[in-house]
Each structure stands twice: as C-alpha cells, then as structure tokens.
Amino acid sequence: MLTMNVTQTSLTGVLLIEPKVFGDERGFFFESFNARAFREATGVTRDFVQDNHSHSRHGVLRGLHYQIEQAQGKLVRTATGEVFDAVVDLRRSSPTFGRWEGFVLSAQNKRMLWVPPGFGHGYLVLSESADFLYKTTDYYAPQHERCVIWNDPTIGVQWPLPGDELILSAKDRVGIPFADAEVFP
Numbered sequence: 001m002l003t004m005n006v007t008q009t010s011l012t013g014v015l016l017i018e019p020k021v022f023g024d025e026r027g028f029f030f031e032s033f034n035a036r037a038f039r040e041a042t043g044v045t046r047d048f049v050q051d052n053h054s055h056s057r058h059g060v061l062r063g064l065h066y067q068i069e070q071a072q073g074k075l076v077r078t079a080t081g082e083v084f085d086a087v088v089d090l091r092r093s094s095p096t097f098g099r100w101e102g103f104v105l106s107a108q109n110k111r112m113l114w115v116p117p118g119f120g121h122g123y124l125v126l127s128e129s130a131d132f133l134y135k136t137t138d139y140y141a142p143q144h145e146r147c148v149i150w151n152d153p154t155i156g157v158q159w160p161l162p163g164d165e166l167i168l169s170a171k172d173r174v175g176i177p178f179a180d181a182e183v184f185p
Contacts, residue, residue, distance in 0.1 A: 017113065052140075068146050083105050083125050087121050
C-alpha cells in the first residue's frame with residue numbers, strides 16, 4: 001500500500017513527500033515515517049541516526065546550515081504551524097549547484113522534504129509559532145557546521161518576510177557569503 005506521494009523537485013535529489021492522510025470527524029492519522037515505505041518510495045537507503053525538534057516563534061529564520069564533514073541528509077516536516085523551507089545545492093559537481101528552491105511546510109499540508117547531504121538548509125517561521133521536526137543521517141558535529149548567510153545575493157533566496165522582520169541567531173547573522181563558502185565536490 002502506497003503511504004506517500006513523492007515528487008522530484010527542481011534540485012537534483014531533493015524530494016517533496018506527501019504522506020497519505022486518513023481523516024474523519026475524530027481527526028487524522030498518517031505514518032510520519034516508515035523505513036521500508038520510505039526506502040521503496042524514494043530510493044533513499046541511508047539510515048537515520050538522530051531526531052531533532054525545534055520550536056520557534058514567528059519571524060525566526062534558522063539557516064542556511066550544513067556540515068562540511070559528517071554531511072547530514074535531513075527528512076524535515078512541521079508538526080505545528082507553518083514554515084518556509086529553503087534548500088540550496090552546495091555540490092560543485094551537481095547540475096543544480098548554487099540554485100535554491102523553497103517550500104511551504106505546515107501542520108495543515110503535512111508535507112515533508114528529503115534534503116540529501118550536500119545541501120544548505122534553512123527555514124523561516126510564518127505562523128505565530130512552529131514545531132519543526134527533522135531526522136538526520138549523521139550526528140550533529142559543531143566543528144564541521146557551516147552557515148551561508150541567509151540573504152546572500154548570489155543565491156537570492158526569496159524569503160517571504162522582509163529582512164527587518166526576521167529574528168536571527170548571532171551565528172546566522174554572520175554567515176559567510178556563498179562565494180567564500182566551503183562546498184562539496
């Protein structure tokens with residue numbers, strides 16, 4: 001039984017996943033993750049080793065993050081609220097190197113996104129608050145973490161809120177330009 005619809009995005013390897021949702025007057029049910037079904041539907045065979053949960057308020061922008069070593073693939077979704085999720089291809093050998101794409105992920109649409117290793121990733125909270133969940137294929141390694149500045153003009157992510165409304169961490173405010181970023185082969 002197919003438990004999800006998988007769509008290849010414009011970025012090589014990034015997949016938009018829409019789970020099959022069963023709903024009635026009581027509410028809804030869906031499998032947020034099933035290893036066998038995920039592998040069969042996506043072709044992704046990597047194991048997940050860590051689950052993360054982030055709660056943020058309206059206007060919080062986190063990203064664009066990646067790990068240059070111990071690169072993480074991420075399966076991301078929003079459990080409450082709504083976010084604008086942005087990914088940028090940092091794989092020099094990729095035909096989509098330097099390109100970005102954005103997706104609205106929400107508790108309402110229940111969409112998930114598979115972000116393979118080699119991508120920068122970030123999200124902006126559009127609702128009053130949001131709970132953002134993600135599974136990773138490698139462990140967090142702060143010594144290998146990198147951050148491309150959220151408003152890099154070369155990449156040109158079109159965040160849906162003006163810059164003066166964004167709430168950024170000190171780390172994200174001083175991300176490096178794409179031109180100076182360590183990238184993947």
